[in-house]
Amino acid sequence: MTIGKKLFIILSLSFSFLITNITYAVETNEEFAIDKPSIKLHKKSGQSKNMAEDFVRKSKKWKIGLNTRVEEKGGDFFVSIGTSGIAFDNSFANFGDARQDAFDIAFLESKKQFIKFMGQRISTNIVNERKQGSYAQPPEPGTSEMEDLMNEMSSFEEGKKLRTLINLKLDQALREAGYEDPTTPEAAEEAEKIIKTKEFSKSIEASAEHRIAGFQTFKVFEISDGNKGDISVIGLWSNKLNLLADALSTGGDIPLGTPKKALMDQIPNQETDKDIARWAFSYGARMTTDENGNPSIISFGHASPLFDDTDEWTDACSQAILQAESFIAIFANEIASYKENLNKAQNTKIFEDNANLNNLNSETKQIKNYYKKLETSGYIDTAGIEYLDSIEIQHPASEQALECIAAVGWNTSNRSSGENFQKTNEAAEKITLDNEQESNDANEEEEDGTSYSGESDEADDDF
Protein backbone atom coordinates (compact mmCIF):
# COMPACT_ATOMS: atom_id res chain seq x y z
CA MET A 1 0.00 0.00 0.00
CA THR A 2 1.43 3.39 -0.99
CA ILE A 3 1.66 6.36 1.36
CA GLY A 4 -0.95 8.13 -0.77
CA LYS A 5 -3.43 5.32 -0.34
CA LYS A 6 -2.81 5.16 3.41
CA LEU A 7 -3.26 8.90 3.66
CA PHE A 8 -6.50 8.61 1.69
CA ILE A 9 -7.86 5.94 4.06
CA ILE A 10 -6.89 7.95 7.17
CA LEU A 11 -8.47 11.07 5.72
CA SER A 12 -11.64 9.18 4.74
CA LEU A 13 -11.97 7.70 8.23
CA SER A 14 -11.37 11.07 9.87
CA PHE A 15 -13.97 12.67 7.61
CA SER A 16 -16.52 9.95 8.38
CA PHE A 17 -15.89 10.33 12.11
CA LEU A 18 -16.33 14.09 11.83
CA ILE A 19 -19.57 13.76 9.89
CA THR A 20 -20.94 11.21 12.38
CA ASN A 21 -20.14 13.46 15.29
CA ILE A 22 -21.74 16.46 13.64
CA THR A 23 -24.86 14.43 12.85
CA TYR A 24 -25.02 13.13 16.40
CA ALA A 25 -24.53 16.61 17.76
CA VAL A 26 -27.28 17.96 15.53
CA GLU A 27 -29.61 15.15 16.56
CA THR A 28 -28.80 15.68 20.20
CA ASN A 29 -29.34 19.38 19.89
CA GLU A 30 -32.57 18.80 18.04
CA GLU A 31 -33.68 16.40 20.69
CA PHE A 32 -33.09 18.98 23.35
CA ALA A 33 -34.63 21.63 21.19
CA ILE A 34 -37.79 19.77 20.23
CA ASP A 35 -38.68 17.32 23.01
CA LYS A 36 -39.48 19.02 26.23
CA PRO A 37 -39.18 16.68 29.18
CA SER A 38 -42.61 15.86 30.49
CA ILE A 39 -44.01 13.83 33.36
CA LYS A 40 -47.15 11.95 32.53
CA LEU A 41 -49.69 10.68 35.00
CA HIS A 42 -49.64 6.91 35.11
CA LYS A 43 -53.25 5.91 34.91
CA LYS A 44 -52.96 2.22 34.24
CA SER A 45 -53.04 0.88 37.76
CA GLY A 46 -54.75 1.54 41.04
CA GLN A 47 -57.51 3.69 39.63
CA SER A 48 -59.88 2.42 42.26
CA LYS A 49 -57.54 4.01 44.82
CA ASN A 50 -58.04 7.39 43.14
CA MET A 51 -61.78 6.85 43.23
CA ALA A 52 -61.61 5.94 46.92
CA GLU A 53 -59.36 8.91 47.74
CA ASP A 54 -61.63 11.29 45.86
CA PHE A 55 -64.60 9.89 47.70
CA VAL A 56 -62.94 10.37 51.08
CA ARG A 57 -61.53 13.82 50.40
CA LYS A 58 -64.07 15.40 48.07
CA SER A 59 -67.39 13.69 48.74
CA LYS A 60 -67.06 13.07 52.47
CA LYS A 61 -64.62 15.93 53.16
CA TRP A 62 -62.63 13.61 55.42
CA LYS A 63 -58.91 13.09 55.76
CA ILE A 64 -57.11 9.82 55.25
CA GLY A 65 -55.88 9.12 58.75
CA LEU A 66 -57.23 10.64 61.92
CA ASN A 67 -60.33 12.80 61.61
CA THR A 68 -61.26 14.89 64.59
CA ARG A 69 -64.91 15.14 65.53
CA VAL A 70 -66.66 16.47 68.59
CA GLU A 71 -67.50 13.91 71.25
CA GLU A 72 -71.26 14.51 70.95
CA LYS A 73 -71.09 13.38 67.35
CA GLY A 74 -69.14 10.24 68.16
CA GLY A 75 -65.60 11.50 68.65
CA ASP A 76 -62.53 11.07 66.47
CA PHE A 77 -62.42 8.46 63.75
CA PHE A 78 -59.78 6.93 61.48
CA VAL A 79 -60.07 6.43 57.75
CA SER A 80 -57.64 4.34 55.71
CA ILE A 81 -57.50 2.96 52.20
CA GLY A 82 -56.08 -0.37 51.01
CA THR A 83 -55.74 -1.43 47.39
CA SER A 84 -55.07 -4.71 45.61
CA GLY A 85 -55.01 -5.92 42.02
CA ILE A 86 -57.46 -8.60 40.92
CA ALA A 87 -55.46 -11.60 39.76
CA PHE A 88 -57.38 -14.02 37.61
CA ASP A 89 -56.29 -16.29 34.82
CA ASN A 90 -58.69 -15.03 32.16
CA SER A 91 -60.75 -18.21 32.33
CA PHE A 92 -63.39 -16.39 34.40
CA ALA A 93 -64.12 -19.68 36.17
CA ASN A 94 -62.32 -18.26 39.20
CA PHE A 95 -63.34 -14.65 38.67
CA GLY A 96 -65.44 -14.48 41.85
CA ASP A 97 -62.63 -16.00 43.92
CA ALA A 98 -60.08 -13.61 42.41
CA ARG A 99 -62.22 -10.59 43.30
CA GLN A 100 -62.74 -11.91 46.82
CA ASP A 101 -58.98 -12.50 47.22
CA ALA A 102 -58.29 -8.96 46.03
CA PHE A 103 -60.79 -7.62 48.55
CA ASP A 104 -59.12 -9.62 51.36
CA ILE A 105 -55.71 -8.16 50.51
CA ALA A 106 -57.04 -4.61 50.11
CA PHE A 107 -58.88 -4.87 53.43
CA LEU A 108 -55.73 -6.16 55.14
CA GLU A 109 -53.79 -3.23 53.71
CA SER A 110 -56.35 -0.77 55.05
CA LYS A 111 -56.14 -2.47 58.46
CA LYS A 112 -52.35 -2.14 58.43
CA GLN A 113 -52.72 1.56 57.67
CA PHE A 114 -55.04 1.89 60.64
CA ILE A 115 -52.57 0.10 62.92
CA LYS A 116 -49.84 2.50 61.79
CA PHE A 117 -52.04 5.56 62.40
CA MET A 118 -53.18 4.26 65.76
CA GLY A 119 -49.59 3.44 66.76
CA GLN A 120 -48.49 6.96 65.89
CA ARG A 121 -51.37 8.40 67.87
CA ILE A 122 -50.52 6.31 70.93
CA SER A 123 -46.86 7.39 70.71
CA THR A 124 -47.78 11.05 70.36
CA ASN A 125 -50.19 10.88 73.27
CA ILE A 126 -47.64 9.19 75.51
CA VAL A 127 -44.91 11.70 74.66
CA ASN A 128 -47.27 14.64 75.22
CA GLU A 129 -48.57 13.23 78.48
CA ARG A 130 -45.05 12.81 79.78
CA LYS A 131 -43.99 16.28 78.65
CA GLN A 132 -47.02 17.83 80.32
CA GLY A 133 -46.26 15.93 83.50
CA SER A 134 -49.55 14.04 83.55
CA TYR A 135 -47.57 10.83 84.00
CA ALA A 136 -45.65 12.34 86.87
CA GLN A 137 -45.93 9.73 89.57
CA PRO A 138 -45.82 6.23 88.15
CA PRO A 139 -46.09 3.47 90.74
CA GLU A 140 -42.94 1.54 91.62
CA PRO A 141 -42.85 -2.08 90.47
CA GLY A 142 -43.66 -4.56 93.26
CA THR A 143 -45.40 -1.99 95.47
CA SER A 144 -49.02 -1.99 96.62
CA GLU A 145 -49.59 1.09 94.41
CA MET A 146 -48.60 -0.97 91.41
CA GLU A 147 -50.94 -3.74 92.52
CA ASP A 148 -53.76 -1.22 92.89
CA LEU A 149 -53.05 0.14 89.42
CA MET A 150 -53.16 -3.37 87.97
CA ASN A 151 -56.50 -4.03 89.66
CA GLU A 152 -57.86 -0.68 88.61
CA MET A 153 -56.76 -1.20 85.02
CA SER A 154 -59.60 -3.60 84.23
CA SER A 155 -61.99 -0.65 84.53
CA PHE A 156 -59.95 1.58 82.21
CA GLU A 157 -61.23 2.24 78.74
CA GLU A 158 -59.14 0.45 76.10
CA GLY A 159 -57.05 3.42 74.98
CA LYS A 160 -56.11 4.39 78.51
CA LYS A 161 -55.28 0.80 79.42
CA LEU A 162 -52.99 0.48 76.41
CA ARG A 163 -51.22 3.75 77.13
CA THR A 164 -50.74 2.77 80.77
CA LEU A 165 -49.20 -0.57 79.83
CA ILE A 166 -46.89 1.03 77.27
CA ASN A 167 -45.92 3.68 79.83
CA LEU A 168 -44.97 0.93 82.27
CA LYS A 169 -42.83 -0.69 79.58
CA LEU A 170 -41.28 2.68 78.86
CA ASP A 171 -40.45 3.16 82.57
CA GLN A 172 -38.67 -0.16 82.52
CA ALA A 173 -36.69 0.85 79.42
CA LEU A 174 -35.75 4.15 81.06
CA ARG A 175 -34.52 2.38 84.17
CA GLU A 176 -32.41 0.10 82.00
CA ALA A 177 -31.00 3.22 80.33
CA GLY A 178 -30.02 4.62 83.75
CA TYR A 179 -32.95 6.95 84.43
CA GLU A 180 -34.14 5.86 87.85
CA ASP A 181 -36.73 8.63 88.05
CA PRO A 182 -38.81 8.47 84.85
CA THR A 183 -40.55 11.76 85.58
CA THR A 184 -37.60 14.13 85.16
CA PRO A 185 -37.47 16.34 82.02
CA GLU A 186 -34.32 14.45 80.95
CA ALA A 187 -36.15 11.14 81.26
CA ALA A 188 -39.10 12.56 79.28
CA GLU A 189 -36.66 13.50 76.52
CA GLU A 190 -35.07 10.07 76.59
CA ALA A 191 -38.55 8.51 76.56
CA GLU A 192 -39.28 10.35 73.33
CA LYS A 193 -36.13 8.83 71.81
CA ILE A 194 -36.88 5.31 73.08
CA ILE A 195 -40.44 5.41 71.78
CA LYS A 196 -39.13 6.15 68.29
CA THR A 197 -36.74 3.19 68.24
CA LYS A 198 -37.63 0.38 65.86
CA GLU A 199 -38.10 -2.17 68.59
CA PHE A 200 -40.35 0.02 70.70
CA SER A 201 -42.38 1.07 67.63
CA LYS A 202 -42.99 -2.61 66.94
CA SER A 203 -44.25 -3.06 70.45
CA ILE A 204 -46.55 -0.04 70.10
CA GLU A 205 -47.91 -1.27 66.77
CA ALA A 206 -48.55 -4.70 68.28
CA SER A 207 -50.52 -2.95 71.01
CA ALA A 208 -52.29 -0.67 68.50
CA GLU A 209 -53.39 -3.76 66.58
CA HIS A 210 -55.43 -4.69 69.64
CA ARG A 211 -57.62 -1.65 69.15
CA ILE A 212 -58.75 -2.85 65.74
CA ALA A 213 -62.03 -4.33 66.96
CA GLY A 214 -64.70 -2.31 65.21
CA PHE A 215 -62.57 -1.50 62.17
CA GLN A 216 -64.69 -2.23 59.16
CA THR A 217 -65.30 -1.59 55.50
CA PHE A 218 -66.97 1.73 54.85
CA LYS A 219 -67.06 1.49 51.07
CA VAL A 220 -65.46 -0.51 48.25
CA PHE A 221 -64.39 0.75 44.83
CA GLU A 222 -63.53 -1.53 41.97
CA ILE A 223 -62.38 -0.87 38.43
CA SER A 224 -61.18 -3.05 35.56
CA ASP A 225 -60.31 -2.62 31.91
CA GLY A 226 -61.45 -6.18 31.29
CA ASN A 227 -58.04 -7.74 31.82
CA LYS A 228 -56.57 -6.04 34.81
CA GLY A 229 -58.55 -4.63 37.64
CA ASP A 230 -58.14 -3.45 41.16
CA ILE A 231 -60.15 -3.05 44.31
CA SER A 232 -59.81 -0.37 46.97
CA VAL A 233 -61.35 -0.63 50.39
CA ILE A 234 -62.08 2.38 52.56
CA GLY A 235 -61.77 1.16 56.14
CA LEU A 236 -63.15 3.08 59.05
CA TRP A 237 -62.71 2.89 62.81
CA SER A 238 -64.32 4.91 65.55
CA ASN A 239 -64.81 4.58 69.29
CA LYS A 240 -68.48 3.93 68.64
CA LEU A 241 -67.71 1.06 66.28
CA ASN A 242 -65.23 -0.24 68.84
CA LEU A 243 -67.96 -0.16 71.49
CA LEU A 244 -70.32 -1.98 69.15
CA ALA A 245 -67.61 -4.62 68.64
CA ASP A 246 -67.34 -4.84 72.42
CA ALA A 247 -71.10 -5.34 72.70
CA LEU A 248 -70.87 -8.01 70.03
CA SER A 249 -68.15 -9.98 71.76
CA THR A 250 -68.90 -9.45 75.43
CA GLY A 251 -72.55 -8.44 75.51
CA GLY A 252 -71.74 -4.91 76.68
CA ASP A 253 -73.95 -1.88 76.16
CA ILE A 254 -74.88 -1.05 72.58
CA PRO A 255 -73.86 2.44 71.54
CA LEU A 256 -76.86 4.66 70.92
CA GLY A 257 -78.00 5.60 67.46
CA THR A 258 -76.91 2.50 65.56
CA PRO A 259 -79.21 1.27 62.78
CA LYS A 260 -82.34 -0.51 63.86
CA LYS A 261 -83.72 -2.20 60.78
CA ALA A 262 -84.31 -5.88 60.15
CA LEU A 263 -81.12 -7.34 58.64
CA MET A 264 -83.14 -8.32 55.58
CA ASP A 265 -83.89 -4.64 55.03
CA GLN A 266 -80.26 -3.68 55.33
CA ILE A 267 -79.15 -5.65 52.27
CA PRO A 268 -79.76 -4.48 48.68
CA ASN A 269 -82.91 -5.64 46.94
CA GLN A 270 -82.87 -6.92 43.36
CA GLU A 271 -85.24 -4.59 41.61
CA THR A 272 -83.06 -2.09 39.78
CA ASP A 273 -79.68 -2.13 38.06
CA LYS A 274 -78.38 0.07 40.86
CA ASP A 275 -79.45 -2.51 43.46
CA ILE A 276 -77.80 -5.30 41.50
CA ALA A 277 -74.60 -3.25 41.27
CA ARG A 278 -74.71 -2.86 45.05
CA TRP A 279 -74.76 -6.65 45.36
CA ALA A 280 -71.86 -7.02 42.95
CA PHE A 281 -69.60 -4.75 44.98
CA SER A 282 -70.58 -5.93 48.47
CA TYR A 283 -67.87 -7.95 50.19
CA GLY A 284 -67.03 -9.43 53.54
CA ALA A 285 -68.68 -8.79 56.88
CA ARG A 286 -69.75 -5.62 58.62
CA MET A 287 -71.30 -4.81 61.97
CA THR A 288 -74.73 -3.36 62.48
CA THR A 289 -77.69 -3.77 64.81
CA ASP A 290 -80.97 -5.46 64.02
CA GLU A 291 -84.51 -4.20 64.57
CA ASN A 292 -84.36 -5.27 68.22
CA GLY A 293 -81.09 -3.47 68.81
CA ASN A 294 -79.01 -6.65 68.96
CA PRO A 295 -75.43 -6.24 67.74
CA SER A 296 -75.38 -8.05 64.42
CA ILE A 297 -73.18 -8.88 61.45
CA ILE A 298 -74.16 -8.90 57.79
CA SER A 299 -71.85 -10.77 55.46
CA PHE A 300 -71.58 -11.28 51.70
CA GLY A 301 -69.91 -14.23 49.93
CA HIS A 302 -69.03 -14.56 46.24
CA ALA A 303 -68.52 -17.73 44.20
CA SER A 304 -68.38 -18.47 40.49
CA PRO A 305 -70.01 -21.43 38.80
CA LEU A 306 -67.66 -23.51 36.67
CA PHE A 307 -69.93 -22.76 33.73
CA ASP A 308 -73.49 -21.66 33.07
CA ASP A 309 -75.51 -24.65 34.18
CA THR A 310 -78.19 -25.15 36.84
CA ASP A 311 -76.18 -27.66 38.89
CA GLU A 312 -73.07 -25.49 38.81
CA TRP A 313 -75.08 -22.41 39.86
CA THR A 314 -76.52 -24.43 42.77
CA ASP A 315 -72.99 -25.40 43.82
CA ALA A 316 -71.74 -21.83 43.41
CA CYS A 317 -74.54 -20.39 45.55
CA SER A 318 -73.90 -23.00 48.26
CA GLN A 319 -70.24 -21.96 48.16
CA ALA A 320 -71.19 -18.28 48.37
CA ILE A 321 -73.39 -18.95 51.42
CA LEU A 322 -70.66 -20.98 53.12
CA GLN A 323 -68.15 -18.26 52.36
CA ALA A 324 -70.44 -15.54 53.76
CA GLU A 325 -71.03 -17.67 56.88
CA SER A 326 -67.31 -18.18 57.37
CA PHE A 327 -66.73 -14.40 57.19
CA ILE A 328 -69.13 -13.93 60.12
CA ALA A 329 -67.16 -16.44 62.20
CA ILE A 330 -63.88 -14.77 61.18
CA PHE A 331 -65.13 -11.24 61.86
CA ALA A 332 -66.65 -12.12 65.25
CA ASN A 333 -63.69 -14.23 66.35
CA GLU A 334 -61.17 -11.60 65.32
CA ILE A 335 -62.97 -9.01 67.46
CA ALA A 336 -63.31 -11.40 70.38
CA SER A 337 -59.67 -12.54 70.28
CA TYR A 338 -58.39 -8.96 70.50
CA LYS A 339 -60.89 -8.07 73.21
CA GLU A 340 -59.85 -11.13 75.21
CA ASN A 341 -56.16 -10.19 75.02
CA LEU A 342 -56.98 -6.65 76.09
CA ASN A 343 -58.96 -7.88 79.08
CA LYS A 344 -56.22 -10.27 80.14
CA ALA A 345 -53.31 -7.90 79.56
CA GLN A 346 -51.08 -7.08 82.53
CA ASN A 347 -48.22 -5.99 80.30
CA THR A 348 -47.58 -5.41 76.60
CA LYS A 349 -46.08 -8.87 76.02
CA ILE A 350 -49.50 -10.40 75.35
CA PHE A 351 -49.96 -7.93 72.48
CA GLU A 352 -46.52 -8.65 71.06
CA ASP A 353 -47.15 -12.41 71.24
CA ASN A 354 -50.56 -12.14 69.64
CA ALA A 355 -49.97 -9.54 66.95
CA ASN A 356 -50.99 -10.92 63.60
CA LEU A 357 -52.07 -8.40 61.04
CA ASN A 358 -48.93 -6.32 60.84
CA ASN A 359 -46.80 -9.42 60.33
CA LEU A 360 -49.13 -10.82 57.70
CA ASN A 361 -47.89 -10.59 54.13
CA SER A 362 -50.33 -9.42 51.51
CA GLU A 363 -50.57 -12.87 50.03
CA THR A 364 -53.82 -14.70 49.54
CA LYS A 365 -52.48 -17.92 51.07
CA GLN A 366 -51.25 -16.27 54.27
CA ILE A 367 -54.47 -14.33 54.70
CA LYS A 368 -56.57 -17.44 54.12
CA ASN A 369 -54.56 -19.41 56.66
CA TYR A 370 -55.01 -16.62 59.19
CA TYR A 371 -58.74 -16.53 58.48
CA LYS A 372 -58.97 -20.28 58.72
CA LYS A 373 -57.42 -20.20 62.19
CA LEU A 374 -59.86 -17.51 63.27
CA GLU A 375 -62.82 -19.34 61.76
CA THR A 376 -62.14 -22.41 63.84
CA SER A 377 -60.87 -20.64 66.95
CA GLY A 378 -64.29 -20.64 68.62
CA TYR A 379 -64.03 -17.37 70.57
CA ILE A 380 -67.65 -16.69 69.69
CA ASP A 381 -70.30 -19.27 68.92
CA THR A 382 -71.74 -18.07 65.63
CA ALA A 383 -74.41 -20.74 65.43
CA GLY A 384 -77.75 -19.58 64.15
CA ILE A 385 -76.55 -17.63 61.13
CA GLU A 386 -79.55 -16.83 58.96
CA TYR A 387 -79.58 -16.86 55.20
CA LEU A 388 -80.86 -13.52 53.93
CA ASP A 389 -80.79 -13.61 50.14
CA SER A 390 -78.67 -14.43 47.12
CA ILE A 391 -78.34 -13.21 43.58
CA GLU A 392 -76.94 -14.73 40.39
CA ILE A 393 -75.25 -12.19 38.16
CA GLN A 394 -73.32 -11.96 34.95
CA HIS A 395 -70.49 -9.60 35.71
CA PRO A 396 -69.95 -6.71 33.27
CA ALA A 397 -66.33 -7.84 32.84
CA SER A 398 -67.33 -10.69 30.53
CA GLU A 399 -70.30 -12.82 29.66
CA GLN A 400 -68.29 -15.71 31.12
CA ALA A 401 -67.77 -13.91 34.43
CA LEU A 402 -70.63 -15.42 36.39
CA GLU A 403 -71.08 -15.00 40.10
CA CYS A 404 -73.48 -16.00 42.81
CA ILE A 405 -73.45 -13.55 45.71
CA ALA A 406 -75.08 -14.54 48.97
CA ALA A 407 -75.92 -12.48 52.04
CA VAL A 408 -76.24 -13.94 55.52
CA GLY A 409 -76.83 -12.35 58.89
CA TRP A 410 -76.14 -13.12 62.52
CA ASN A 411 -76.99 -11.36 65.73
CA THR A 412 -75.97 -11.85 69.31
CA SER A 413 -79.44 -13.11 70.28
CA ASN A 414 -78.70 -16.15 68.10
CA ARG A 415 -75.65 -16.93 70.21
CA SER A 416 -77.83 -18.47 72.94
CA SER A 417 -80.41 -19.89 70.59
CA GLY A 418 -78.58 -23.13 69.94
CA GLU A 419 -77.14 -24.87 66.93
CA ASN A 420 -80.45 -26.01 65.53
CA PHE A 421 -82.03 -22.62 65.44
CA GLN A 422 -83.10 -21.94 61.91
CA LYS A 423 -84.72 -18.57 61.89
CA THR A 424 -87.37 -17.94 59.28
CA ASN A 425 -87.25 -14.35 58.30
CA GLU A 426 -90.77 -13.09 58.78
CA ALA A 427 -89.89 -9.53 57.96
CA ALA A 428 -88.80 -10.28 54.44
CA GLU A 429 -90.75 -7.48 52.85
CA LYS A 430 -88.39 -5.57 50.67
CA ILE A 431 -88.06 -1.92 51.52
CA THR A 432 -85.80 0.20 49.41
CA LEU A 433 -83.02 1.57 51.53
CA ASP A 434 -82.97 5.31 52.00
CA ASN A 435 -79.24 5.50 51.44
CA GLU A 436 -78.45 7.49 48.38
CA GLN A 437 -75.85 5.59 46.45
CA GLU A 438 -73.51 7.45 44.20
CA SER A 439 -73.05 5.01 41.41
CA ASN A 440 -71.50 5.44 38.03
CA ASP A 441 -73.54 4.36 35.09
CA ALA A 442 -73.21 0.60 35.00
CA ASN A 443 -75.29 0.28 31.85
CA GLU A 444 -72.96 2.47 29.92
CA GLU A 445 -70.03 0.28 30.97
CA GLU A 446 -71.87 -2.89 30.04
CA GLU A 447 -72.03 -2.02 26.36
CA ASP A 448 -68.47 -3.04 25.51
CA GLY A 449 -68.71 -6.03 27.84
CA THR A 450 -65.16 -5.77 29.09
CA SER A 451 -64.27 -2.81 31.25
CA TYR A 452 -66.28 -2.01 34.32
CA SER A 453 -66.16 -0.05 37.50
CA GLY A 454 -68.38 0.17 40.51
CA GLU A 455 -68.68 0.78 44.16
CA SER A 456 -70.29 -0.85 47.12
CA ASP A 457 -72.99 0.44 49.34
CA GLU A 458 -71.73 3.03 51.74
CA ALA A 459 -71.86 1.90 55.35
CA ASP A 460 -74.09 3.84 57.66
CA ASP A 461 -72.82 7.33 58.47
CA ASP A 462 -73.73 6.78 62.10
CA PHE A 463 -70.41 5.47 63.38
Next chain:
Amino acid sequence: MKLMMIFSFVFFSHQSFGLEKQLIDEYKKIRSLIEKDKFVISDNYYFLFGSVTVDDYEEDIEFIAEANAYENLDVYAFNKICWPDYLDTETKVKIFYRYLELNPLFPFNQNITILKKEKKPNDVINIIYVFDRENNTINFPNTEMLGFINSC
Protein backbone atom coordinates in the same frame (compact mmCIF):
# COMPACT_ATOMS: atom_id res chain seq x y z
CA MET B 1 -46.56 -11.92 8.35
CA LYS B 2 -49.16 -9.98 10.29
CA LEU B 3 -51.88 -12.04 8.64
CA MET B 4 -50.05 -15.21 9.69
CA MET B 5 -49.91 -13.98 13.26
CA ILE B 6 -53.58 -13.09 13.28
CA PHE B 7 -54.42 -16.46 11.77
CA SER B 8 -52.32 -18.29 14.38
CA PHE B 9 -53.98 -16.37 17.16
CA VAL B 10 -57.46 -17.11 15.84
CA PHE B 11 -56.55 -20.73 15.22
CA PHE B 12 -55.13 -21.27 18.71
CA SER B 13 -57.98 -19.36 20.32
CA HIS B 14 -60.43 -21.69 18.66
CA GLN B 15 -58.35 -24.68 19.69
CA SER B 16 -58.37 -23.69 23.33
CA PHE B 17 -62.05 -22.76 23.26
CA GLY B 18 -62.84 -26.13 21.64
CA LEU B 19 -60.83 -27.97 24.28
CA GLU B 20 -62.62 -26.16 27.03
CA LYS B 21 -66.02 -26.97 25.61
CA GLN B 22 -65.04 -30.61 25.24
CA LEU B 23 -63.87 -30.66 28.84
CA ILE B 24 -67.11 -29.09 30.03
CA ASP B 25 -69.18 -31.58 28.07
CA GLU B 26 -67.25 -34.54 29.43
CA TYR B 27 -67.28 -33.17 32.95
CA LYS B 28 -71.07 -32.82 32.77
CA LYS B 29 -71.31 -36.53 32.00
CA ILE B 30 -69.17 -37.63 34.94
CA ARG B 31 -69.94 -35.05 37.64
CA SER B 32 -72.54 -37.22 39.37
CA LEU B 33 -69.99 -40.04 39.67
CA ILE B 34 -66.76 -38.35 40.65
CA GLU B 35 -67.44 -37.74 44.35
CA LYS B 36 -68.51 -41.34 44.89
CA ASP B 37 -66.01 -43.10 42.61
CA LYS B 38 -63.09 -40.71 43.27
CA PHE B 39 -61.67 -41.39 39.82
CA VAL B 40 -63.43 -41.38 36.45
CA ILE B 41 -62.17 -41.80 32.90
CA SER B 42 -64.06 -40.00 30.15
CA ASP B 43 -63.37 -40.10 26.41
CA ASN B 44 -60.54 -37.59 26.59
CA TYR B 45 -59.81 -36.93 30.24
CA TYR B 46 -58.89 -38.45 33.54
CA PHE B 47 -60.81 -36.92 36.44
CA LEU B 48 -59.30 -37.31 39.91
CA PHE B 49 -60.90 -36.42 43.21
CA GLY B 50 -59.02 -35.36 46.35
CA SER B 51 -60.13 -34.11 49.76
CA VAL B 52 -58.52 -32.15 52.56
CA THR B 53 -59.84 -31.18 55.94
CA VAL B 54 -59.57 -27.72 57.44
CA ASP B 55 -56.90 -29.05 59.84
CA ASP B 56 -54.62 -29.55 56.84
CA TYR B 57 -55.20 -26.00 55.73
CA GLU B 58 -51.93 -24.61 57.01
CA GLU B 59 -50.15 -26.72 54.46
CA ASP B 60 -50.61 -26.35 50.77
CA ILE B 61 -54.15 -27.65 50.36
CA GLU B 62 -53.85 -28.23 46.63
CA PHE B 63 -50.77 -30.34 47.21
CA ILE B 64 -52.38 -32.40 49.98
CA ALA B 65 -55.57 -32.86 48.01
CA GLU B 66 -53.53 -33.89 44.95
CA ALA B 67 -51.71 -36.50 47.06
CA ASN B 68 -55.09 -37.71 48.27
CA ALA B 69 -56.33 -37.84 44.68
CA TYR B 70 -53.37 -40.08 43.75
CA GLU B 71 -54.16 -42.32 46.73
CA ASN B 72 -57.73 -42.55 45.47
CA LEU B 73 -56.36 -43.47 42.06
CA ASP B 74 -54.27 -46.24 43.63
CA VAL B 75 -57.39 -47.58 45.34
CA TYR B 76 -59.23 -47.49 42.01
CA ALA B 77 -56.36 -49.37 40.34
CA PHE B 78 -56.21 -51.87 43.20
CA ASN B 79 -59.93 -52.61 42.96
CA LYS B 80 -59.71 -53.11 39.20
CA ILE B 81 -57.51 -56.17 39.70
CA CYS B 82 -59.12 -59.57 39.99
CA TRP B 83 -57.22 -60.88 43.02
CA PRO B 84 -56.97 -64.57 43.83
CA ASP B 85 -59.14 -65.48 46.81
CA TYR B 86 -56.30 -67.13 48.73
CA LEU B 87 -54.44 -63.83 49.25
CA ASP B 88 -55.20 -61.76 52.32
CA THR B 89 -55.52 -57.97 51.97
CA GLU B 90 -52.13 -57.24 53.52
CA THR B 91 -50.39 -59.45 50.98
CA LYS B 92 -52.40 -57.98 48.11
CA VAL B 93 -51.39 -54.45 49.16
CA LYS B 94 -47.71 -55.47 49.44
CA ILE B 95 -47.74 -57.04 45.99
CA PHE B 96 -49.61 -54.09 44.51
CA TYR B 97 -47.25 -51.42 45.82
CA ARG B 98 -44.18 -53.51 44.98
CA TYR B 99 -45.50 -53.68 41.43
CA LEU B 100 -46.17 -49.93 41.37
CA GLU B 101 -42.62 -49.25 42.55
CA LEU B 102 -41.34 -50.94 39.41
CA ASN B 103 -44.21 -49.94 37.12
CA PRO B 104 -45.82 -46.68 38.21
CA LEU B 105 -49.34 -45.95 37.05
CA PHE B 106 -47.88 -43.13 35.02
CA PRO B 107 -44.29 -41.92 34.86
CA PHE B 108 -45.28 -38.25 35.17
CA ASN B 109 -48.35 -36.24 34.43
CA GLN B 110 -48.57 -33.26 32.20
CA ASN B 111 -50.89 -30.34 32.74
CA ILE B 112 -52.81 -31.63 35.70
CA THR B 113 -55.14 -28.79 36.59
CA ILE B 114 -57.67 -28.01 39.24
CA LEU B 115 -61.07 -28.10 37.66
CA LYS B 116 -63.20 -27.37 40.69
CA LYS B 117 -62.65 -26.58 44.34
CA GLU B 118 -65.56 -26.98 46.67
CA LYS B 119 -65.82 -26.31 50.37
CA LYS B 120 -68.24 -28.54 52.22
CA PRO B 121 -70.08 -27.58 55.43
CA ASN B 122 -68.21 -30.23 57.46
CA ASP B 123 -64.89 -28.38 56.99
CA VAL B 124 -63.84 -30.57 54.10
CA ILE B 125 -62.52 -29.13 50.87
CA ASN B 126 -62.97 -31.27 47.78
CA ILE B 127 -60.88 -30.66 44.71
CA ILE B 128 -61.47 -32.19 41.29
CA TYR B 129 -58.34 -32.48 39.16
CA VAL B 130 -58.27 -33.17 35.45
CA PHE B 131 -55.64 -34.15 32.98
CA ASP B 132 -55.98 -35.06 29.36
CA ARG B 133 -55.51 -38.53 27.95
CA GLU B 134 -53.74 -37.25 24.88
CA ASN B 135 -50.55 -36.41 26.79
CA ASN B 136 -50.95 -38.80 29.69
CA THR B 137 -51.60 -42.51 29.94
CA ILE B 138 -52.38 -44.35 33.12
CA ASN B 139 -51.13 -47.93 32.92
CA PHE B 140 -53.51 -49.86 35.13
CA PRO B 141 -52.04 -53.23 36.12
CA ASN B 142 -54.19 -56.27 35.50
CA THR B 143 -54.17 -59.69 37.13
CA GLU B 144 -51.80 -61.24 34.58
CA MET B 145 -49.33 -58.37 34.90
CA LEU B 146 -49.07 -59.20 38.61
CA GLY B 147 -48.34 -62.84 37.73
CA PHE B 148 -51.71 -64.32 38.62
CA ILE B 149 -54.28 -66.18 36.57
CA ASN B 150 -57.42 -64.18 36.01
CA SER B 151 -60.23 -66.29 37.42
CA CYS B 152 -62.88 -63.57 37.37
